[in-house]
Amino acid sequence: NAGVTQTPKFQVLKTGQSMTLQCAQDMNHNSMYWYRQDPGMGLRLIYYSASEGTTDKGEVPNGYNVSRLNKREFSLRLESAAPSQTSVYFCASRGSLGQPTYHQAFFGQGTRLTVV
Amino acid sequence: AQSVTQLGSHVSVSEGALVLLRCNYSSSVPPYLFWYVQYPNQGLQLLLKYTTGATLVKGINGFEAEFKKSETSFHLTKPSAHMSDAAEYFCAVSEQNQGGKLIFGQGTELSVKP
Numbered sequence: 001n002a003g004v005t006q007t008p009k010f011q012v013l014k015t016g017q018s019m020t021l022q023c024a025q026d027m028n029h030n031s032m033y034w035y036r037q038d039p040g041m042g043l044r045l046i047y048y049s050a051s052e053g054t055t056d057k058g059e060v061p062n063g064y065n066v067s068r069l070n071k072r073e074f075s076l077r078l079e080s081a082a083p084s085q086t087s088v089y090f091c092a093s094r095g096s097l098g099q100p101t102y103h104q105a106f107f108g109q110g111t112r113l114t115v116v
Numbered sequence: 117a118q119s120v121t122q123l124g125s126h127v128s129v130s131e132g133a134l135v136l137l138r139c140n141y142s143s144s145v146p147p148y149l150f151w152y153v154q155y156p157n158q159g160l161q162l163l164l165k166y167t168t169g170a171t172l173v174k175g176i177n178g179f180e181a182e183f184k185k186s187e188t189s190f191h192l193t194k195p196s197a198h199m200s201d202a203a204e205y206f207c208a209v210s211e212q213n214q215g216g217k218l219i220f221g222q223g224t225e226l227s228v229k230p
Binding site for chain 2: 050
């Protein structure tokens, strides 16, 4: 049982380049989230998906897009990377109604992104 | 809108001393409240959660937290700090609906001195 898997673990981009961060969970969770973590700022919610086929903006959505491809996968896309998007990105999924882990969020190991 | 404020970005205690990490929340509806811990270069792990029922909740590694609605607080405590408790701790809040936003505070880094 892998939990939440993020790829890649590290990435360096040049300003203006695009890339997609991948996230997959194998716990049959309905809800999935993308956060960015910056020193002194905690985790800030970028986008979330309450269920397959739905996505909603979080606290800091500008410059990002997401796709909930199916129940397992939730990807985050940077169309034109900027140095301000240098951060550590975390994907999470959350236990669904009826599951013992209802409400509990499970996190991936993070993607460390540097934009130069 | 929901928000979380953690008082003190860094807390330092001696081994064996009381740990107290403060969290206040803002929510227009009854919230669910969480504490997560993050060790260096890792993702976050759940320490404990309050959903309904008893307002004093116990978590892993000897931590506990008390939900005080009148004070809109959910402070984390541990009677006796251990060196292995050194980590960053995050308080989080969500609405009582499935799949809702999960909002985190700024985090508190806990240092434990020998």
